[in-house]
Amino acid sequence: MDKRIAHLYHATESPHHPLTGHSGPDKVPSGTVLRITSQKLFAGALELEITHQGAQYRLRQTALGKLILTK
Secondary structure: OOHHHHHHHHHHOOOOOOOOOOOOOOOOOOOOOOOOOHHHHHOOOOEEEEEEOOEEEEEEEOOOOOEEEEO
């Protein structure tokens, strides 16, 4: 488990899936929309890194509360 995901899992103190709060496998059926609050996703941080298809992205919160995703 990635350190950030592990931290998020422990931060939510949930025995379920670390992001969705649901138990079960990490994959969901095609077409499913997962919903998560930004507070849970960021877990107190202002920025997080996302690896998508081998590329690194950064998702950050601005001072005005907006979200910016950059590659």
